[in-house]
Amino acid sequence: MTKQYLVDQIIAKQSYLCVGLDTDIEKLPAGIPKTKQGVIAFNKAIIDATAPYCVSYKVNTAFYESQGIAGWEAMEETLAHIPSTHFTIADAKRGDIGNTSSQYAKTFFEVLPFDAITVAPYMGKDSIDPFLAYQNKWTIVLGLTSNPGSQNFEQQKLANGQFLFESVLEQVSSWASAEQLMFVVGATKAADLAAIRKIIPEHFLLVPGVGAQGGSLEDVTKYGKNNDIGLLVNASRAVIFASSGNDFAEAAAIAAKGYANDMKILLENK
Amino acid sequence: MTKQYLVDQIIAKQSYLCVGLDTDIEKLPAGIPKTKQGVIAFNKAIIDATAPYCVSYKVNTAFYESQGIAGWEAMEETLAHIPSTHFTIADAKRGDIGNTSSQYAKTFFEVLPFDAITVAPYMGKDSIDPFLAYQNKWTIVLGLTSNPGSQNFEQQKLANGQFLFESVLEQVSSWASAEQLMFVVGATKAADLAAIRKIIPEHFLLVPGVGAQGGSLEDVTKYGKNNDIGLLVNASRAVIFASSGNDFAEAAAIAAKGYANDMKILLENK
Numbered sequence: 001m002t003k004q005y006l007v008d009q010i011i012a013k014q015s016y017l018c019v020g021l022d023t024d025i026e027k028l029p030a031g032i033p034k035t036k037q038g039v040i041a042f043n044k045a046i047i048d049a050t051a052p053y054c055v056s057y058k059v060n061t062a063f064y065e066s067q068g069i070a071g072w073e074a075m076e077e078t079l080a081h082i083p084s085t086h087f088t089i090a091d092a093k094r095g096d097i098g099n100t101s102s103q104y105a106k107t108f109f110e111v112l113p114f115d116a117i118t119v120a121p122y123m124g125k126d127s128i129d130p131f132l133a134y135q136n137k138w139t140i141v142l143g144l145t146s147n148p149g150s151q152n153f154e155q156q157k158l159a160n161g162q163f164l165f166e167s168v169l170e171q172v173s174s175w176a177s178a179e180q181l182m183f184v185v186g187a188t189k190a191a192d193l194a195a196i197r198k199i200i201p202e203h204f205l206l207v208p209g210v211g212a213q214g215g216s217l218e219d220v221t222k223y224g225k226n227n228d229i230g231l232l233v234n235a236s237r238a239v240i241f242a243s244s245g246n247d248f249a250e251a252a253a254i255a256a257k258g259y260a261n262d263m264k265i266l267l268e269n270k
Numbered sequence: 271m272t273k274q275y276l277v278d279q280i281i282a283k284q285s286y287l288c289v290g291l292d293t294d295i296e297k298l299p300a301g302i303p304k305t306k307q308g309v310i311a312f313n314k315a316i317i318d319a320t321a322p323y324c325v326s327y328k329v330n331t332a333f334y335e336s337q338g339i340a341g342w343e344a345m346e347e348t349l350a351h352i353p354s355t356h357f358t359i360a361d362a363k364r365g366d367i368g369n370t371s372s373q374y375a376k377t378f379f380e381v382l383p384f385d386a387i388t389v390a391p392y393m394g395k396d397s398i399d400p401f402l403a404y405q406n407k408w409t410i411v412l413g414l415t416s417n418p419g420s421q422n423f424e425q426q427k428l429a430n431g432q433f434l435f436e437s438v439l440e441q442v443s444s445w446a447s448a449e450q451l452m453f454v455v456g457a458t459k460a461a462d463l464a465a466i467r468k469i470i471p472e473h474f475l476l477v478p479g480v481g482a483q484g485g486s487l488e489d490v491t492k493y494g495k496n497n498d499i500g501l502l503v504n505a506s507r508a509v510i511f512a513s514s515g516n517d518f519a520e521a522a523a524i525a526a527k528g529y530a531n532d533m534k535i536l537l538e539n540k
Contacts, residue, residue, distance in 0.1 A: 022370070062366060062373035068346075068381045072339050093366050095390060096332060097417045100292070103332035111338045120365060122392045122412060124419020142392055147367045149394020152441055157429040164423065164434065171422055 015260040018056035020236025029248040036070035043078040049249040053256035056087040095120040101130040146186025146209030178202040190219030208234045221266040285530040288326035290506025299518040306340035313348040319519040323526035326357040365390040371400040416456025416479030448472040460489030491536040
């Protein structure tokens with residue numbers, strides 16, 4: 001998917017919502033079997049219910065891998081059910097030396113034809129380049145995450161005065177354009193978004209942590225938006241597990257619509 | 271596997287060789303079909319041929335994931351074929367927020383019952399803790415890798431005077447004992463090993479980069495060995511693709527035996 005197409009979708013819908021399919025088989029609603037078919041049926045119902053209100057789906061690969069082969073099959077069927085209008089992200093956080101990252105790129109760009117994959121930056125440029133070699137695909141590199149552990153390394157101060165995550169944003173953004181590269185920036189650090197936008201004014205930000213993790217959509221939009229809007233705000237559990245009853249799909253639609261309505265108001269206010 | 275058992279195996283064999291099953295389906299020898307069954311047959315032959323000379327096998331998950339479900343099945347059958355005397359590593363380089371890392375831990379400690387998994391440290395403590403929660407399993411955290419990109423972030427100087435990788439070694443080693451935690455330290459940086467051993471004297475080091483990537487086994491042993499020997503030196507392509515002919519298993523055995531002989535001499539010299 002091109003950046004222009006994604007931006008057009010966002011503008012048409014006035015939504016920059018990404019729904020995270022972190023489908024924990026143990027949390028499936030009553031009445032949905034805790035099987036591969038149950039996961040697939042649940043995801044399809046969630047997708048059908050929420051597609052009008054979001055522009056993207058993020059599949060958290062861990063929740064599928066932990067079911068082994070059945071999980072891999074569920075991931076395939078889930079991806080195949082997502083409308084081509086929606087930007088698809090494999091939230092896989094891969095990254096290894098070049099010949100290995102090439103295999104991961106093949107996995108999530110070809111075998112499973114996602115539009116994008118999340119990638120960890122620790123091992124540096126040659127661990128990220130194989131993903132960037134796909135011109136028609138997107139690489140989403142971890143910048144600043146929203147978990148407490150971000151203080152251990154991401155927020156360590158470097159000798160040059162930058163935080164580590166700032167060095168990641170600065171260096172990695174010099175390796176590829178905003179046409180194929182995005183960054184993960186956690187929403188619980190909305191106050192940092194203004195500083196982040198000075199480093200990477202053009203790149204899209206994938207913002208987890210709104211909803212169950214407690215970030216503020218208003219702050220994220222205020223400090224993170226750029227001329228292309230430039231935001232994908234993810235909500236996972238707050239949407240897909242909005243209800244644990246038979247009305248789970250309806251509840252997910254209501255939750256997604258709620259985010260979309262808030263986004264529309266925030267976009268109109270500017 | 272306990273640390274004592276692993277150390278006993280190393281001492282009994284006078285080998286600290288780990289064979290890396292980076293089984294690139296495109297590089298299978300002539301005569302081996304480029305299919306799931308081909309990968310399994312190749313791996314089984316390699317394992318049978320090299321088991322006397324090594325104490326560990328490292329399965330690079332990327333090369334299996336890139337074959338989709340068939341690759342996952344090949345990984346399962348390969349793992350099942352490794353003798354229980356050998357320490358098994360899923361080289362998966364995972365790491366995410368806590369509830370997601372828990373799923374990855376389940377994947378590689380339960381669904382696929384490896385002894386160990388490699389983990390990326392960027393997201394900090396709560397991304398690593400779910401792996402450490404398995405008392406009878408091992409977490410192998412990336413410290414200093416052997417690729418050129420290690421200069422981008424791992425070798426950046428922090429404000430406190432440490433390199434980032436030194437801060438990783440120091441912080442992470444305070445989170446778990448040498449009974450369940452190891453570190454990846456690249457062999458092309460053997461000169462750094464003495465400094466690394468001052469930070470983490472007790473933990474095992476998994477050392478890739480000997481062989482195809484060009485590190486020196488002598489330097490690694492000289493600077494990296496501790497009282498438990500404390501080293502697993504990995505060779506992948508240099509062993510498994512030692513020959514592209516019908517004699518691939520025999521050639522792999524010769525290559526593995528060569529490493530083991532060198533290791534024996536280096537251990538005796540001390």
